[in-house]
Amino acid sequence: MPLVKNSTLKYLGKYLGKYLGLIPLISLLLGLNACQQSQQTPTTNPKDPRITQESAHFWNESLTLSYWQTQSTDSKPQLRVNGMLLPQEVITDYNAGVEFWARTAPKNPGNLPRQASLAVLIDGQSVALNIDNQRHDHLDIDMRGQAEAERFNVLLPCGHGLRGQVERLLGGRSPFKLIDIFGDAASVAANVGLSQHPEPWCLLVISSQESSHRGMRDFVENLERGLKLAILAVSPDYYMYSYDPGTPAFDSDCSDNEALRLEGEGARAVPTPSLAPLLNIPNNSSKGEGIHIAILDGGVNDADSFIKANPLASFSRNFTQLDYPQISAQAQQIQDDFDCDESTFIDGHGSLVTELTQSLAPQSQILALKVCNAEGYCNTASFAKALLYIRNRYANLPNIDILNMSFGSEIEDNKVFERLMQDMLQEDVLVVASLGNNIEDLAHYPAQYQNDYDNVIAAAAATWDADGSWRLASFNSPSVLAALSQAPLAAPGVMLQLDSGLGNPQGISGTSFAAPIISALAALSLSENPQQSAEQLRNNLQESAKQLNNMHFVQLP
Numbered sequence: 001m002p003l004v005k006n007s008t009l010k011y012l013g014k015y016l017g018k019y020l021g022l023i024p025l026i027s028l029l030l031g032l033n034a035c036q037q038s039q040q041t042p043t044t045n046p047k048d049p050r051i052t053q054e055s056a057h058f059w060n061e062s063l064t065l066s067y068w069q070t071q072s073t074d075s076k077p078q079l080r081v082n083g084m085l086l087p088q089e090v091i092t093d094y095n096a097g098v099e100f101w102a103r104t105a106p107k108n109p110g111n112l113p114r115q116a117s118l119a120v121l122i123d124g125q126s127v128a129l130n131i132d133n134q135r136h137d138h139l140d141i142d143m144r145g146q147a148e149a150e151r152f153n154v155l156l157p158c159g160h161g162l163r164g165q166v167e168r169l170l171g172g173r174s175p176f177k178l179i180d181i182f183g184d185a186a187s188v189a190a191n192v193g194l195s196q197h198p199e200p201w202c203l204l205v206i207s208s209q210e211s212s213h214r215g216m217r218d219f220v221e222n223l224e225r226g227l228k229l230a231i232l233a234v235s236p237d238y239y240m241y242s243y244d245p246g247t248p249a250f251d252s253d254c255s256d257n258e259a260l261r262l263e264g265e266g267a268r269a270v271p272t273p274s275l276a277p278l279l280n281i282p283n284n285s286s287k288g289e290g291i292h293i294a295i296l297d298g299g300v301n302d303a304d305s306f307i308k309a310n311p312l313a314s315f316s317r318n319f320t321q322l323d324y325p326q327i328s329a330q331a332q333q334i335q336d337d338f339d340c341d342e343s344t345f346i347d348g349h350g351s352l353v354t355e356l357t358q359s360l361a362p363q364s365q366i367l368a369l370k371v372c373n374a375e376g377y378c379n380t381a382s383f384a385k386a387l388l389y390i391r392n393r394y395a396n397l398p399n400i401d402i403l404n405m406s407f408g409s410e411i412e413d414n415k416v417f418e419r420l421m422q423d424m425l426q427e428d429v430l431v432v433a434s435l436g437n438n439i440e441d442l443a444h445y446p447a448q449y450q451n452d453y454d455n456v457i458a459a460a461a462a463t464w465d466a467d468g469s470w471r472l473a474s475f476n477s478p479s480v481l482a483a484l485s486q487a488p489l490a491a492p493g494v495m496l497q498l499d500s501g502l503g504n505p506q507g508i509s510g511t512s513f514a515a516p517i518i519s520a521l522a523a524l525s526l527s528e529n530p531q532q533s534a535e536q537l538r539n540n541l542q543e544s545a546k547q548l549n550n551m552h553f554v555q556l557p
Helices: 162-169 213-227 258-265 272-278 303-309 311-315 349-360 380-391 415-424 447-451 478-483 511-528 534-544
Strands: 063-065 078-081 091-093 098-100 115-122 125-127 129-131 134-136 139-142 147-157 176-182 201-208 233-238 292-297 365-370 402-405 430-434 456-464 470-472 489-492 546-548 551-553
Touching (some): 147 213, 162 213, 292 511, 303 311, 349 365, 349 511, 430 447, 430 511, 430 534, 456 511, 456 551, 470 551, 511 534
Parallel strands (some): 456 489
Antiparallel strands (some): 078 115, 546 551
């Protein structure tokens, strides 16, 4: 079998659409090393695909592969993914290789497999792929980091009359369409309020049938010329997954995650009243007076009562909708409508996170920003708008002291989210982020920003064993733990029983629920000593923690 041509792994993106119910659109950019040399037949069981390499993430391109050609080149090749053949129409070119794509967005992201194995067949027989001038019988793809098809985000300064300028630039025959805008006065003033920041930023959500990487780049260049503004960041509108792209982004037990279930079976339950003595909280604690905590999550399950009891709650907003040109993000619309399994998980993820925070720091002021929808899916645009809302101080929003983010993703190169987080972390705010529940996670952001910023805490979950000792829960992501520059700060995160009755009566588990406990302790400490900076606050929490094997078990300073 002579070599046809050198490695031609060029792009990856629009493919595997509705043709396979198990495999909707995936959006990745693979390096040339993202494959495994193998002489064995690739895995063919679609329920147990084999993936060997981490990939970077990009979107909306086609994949071109060359192969070690057989004697006959007359037959059109076929593509097999996880043992299943794709329809012939996905192949657009097969001269000395194969190029394929599928221009369709996922209809049911919950069916998305985590991994996939791609093979090429000619006349029904597998052929060896030519990757980096070496033979491979299949290409393994890590499919995490899915992006919305044909939609991307543009972060830019809020120039005067931005909306009108963008609309004029996109007029006529432009293939691009403005489907959402957040930040300029015309778009947000009525319901969100005017920015109090001297240099406010805006977010554009753009769609196009031609939104390839090149098309996106060309659009940004034209936008910069037309607006005479420097674009801050641009990236696909990713879903922000945590431990499994087939489940919501929350780090909770709201899935069939076997590790969390097994951990709960062997653990002591932790009723809410037990938390105070376990965490060294005295009866005369400050209760968190005067401290502002923002919770980016799924909302709260009784929005009216929450708003009436909490002055800061009137600033709460819902950012889950793409609703240009009308904004409909009033505080009363933050109802937590997420419930993935009534038998094991009830009352909504954001409600549980908020309840844990309030139970330990009842007089802290909580801002609930709804960024995840009823199915638990959370995209970059929702997070970006919530972060912009805080950054730009809309409607005279007070300064936020603590930001709780009980979610995460492997996507480090989500440029819009990354740019906003970097800007946020320049402020004197403590970010508490769950580090993930999946033992297969390779990374988990924003928790891993702990290595780069002194005001970030990666929250791990601890288990209370039958003998009264504490240890790291087995479901904490080992790769993420290994990547941290120091032992994690851990809080109870297994079999938590909420005094209010919210959640599973047997207890809720997940690093999601360790994070708000740490946030609450941070609020208590900051209320006692308001002169602490966010960096000092993190250091004090770490120094007061119990040193237990491979974790710092959080205690009130």
